[in-house]
Amino acid sequence: MSDEAVPFDDRGLAYGDGLFETVLVRDGLPLLWDEHMARLQEGCRRLGIAFPVRRCLDELPAQSGAGLQVLKLLLTRGSGGRGYLPPADAEPRLRWRSAPFVPQPARWADGVRVRLCDLTLGSQPSLAGIKHLNRLENVLARQEWSDPEIAEGLLCDCRGHVIEATSMNLFWFRGGRWETPKLKECGVAGTLRAGLFGVLELHEAMHKQDVLFEAESLWLGNSVQGVWPIASLVDSAGTLLRNWSVPSLDRSLQAEAHALLGYPVPA
Known part of the structure; x- marks a missing residue:
């Protein structure tokens, strides 16, 4: 130390x-x-x-x-x-x-409840992707809720494109392929995300919030927590927007991610 x-x-x-x-x-x-x-x-x-x-x-x-x-x-x-x-x-x-560190296996298996944040991320390509020390946007976003049932908050950029969660990257399965937001103007390019590009056919895409409702599944992941399926999404007022049936989800992204981290994959 x-x-x-x-x-x-x-x-x-x-x-x-x-x-x-x-x-x-x-x-x-x-x-x-x-x-x-x-x-x-x-x-x-x-x-x-x-x-x-x-x-x-x-x-x-x-x-x-x-x-x-x-x-x-x-x-x-x-x-x-x-x-x-x-x-x-x-x-x-x-x-x-x-x-x-003690991970949370229940979240790997059962999924999590996630909200949409009111805060939007500013555009700064010179800083996009890197993990710099000025994380005030993330701090402000995380202050938006105190409900322990909500595991994370999703962030969009100032033009409405879905970018990431406050401390995790976002992935979704839609139209037969895995996608993740393109991080050319803002957001943190996670190391688990980087590792997944080497083992999975993962596509970068720029989409607005509609993609969250079109996706067959949504996932959050980082190099410490592993990958959590999103079971339900609410807006900033707590109104339910959509549920996903976690037991029926394709867990191939989670399996590849957890192999990189040495974590098990729920049955």
Whole structure:
């Protein structure tokens, strides 16, 4: 664990000038590690932050300990600069911490209730896909509900295209194929999503909310929680919009995703 105090002038603290990764680690072995490192490296390229020495990063998961753990990496540009202008000689600051993790198998099997969020995501292609530290849109969206029966909230962009959930990627099965939103202007390109492109015929698409009602099934997934089927969708006022019969769903996407994470697939 390396979570020493961050100085007042750290740019990640002041401006969200940095990146993070949240990695599932099983008995010291990280899952989807190459995908996490690729996204972190792409984020560094976009923000102009020096990428840490890969060997040093590769040594961190083994320090997480036995069992199922979540390793969180925080990389900021470091300290200094005048206002928003970063210093030319910035020294990036890396922090990490591991914590035990217990997944929720009932959600894998029975599915979840999900709502539509009122908040819409702004368009910024320069930041789309990467996991930068400024996640205020997600924070505001997650504050929209407190009902424990609602597992997630779906977010659209400012033009009404369905993009993602507050902390998970969205997938659906429609017309005989698997689709996921295209993330060229906003949203986080999850590492589980990246891994699925390598093992499943998965198509990127831009659709408005109508696609949610046309889909034969909807799914949420990320590299820590695994994949949850959506059993019901409500609007922001709590009005039921649609139910799906979870026992009858094609679980091929979930099966491929859970194989990548070492999770079982419900019978």
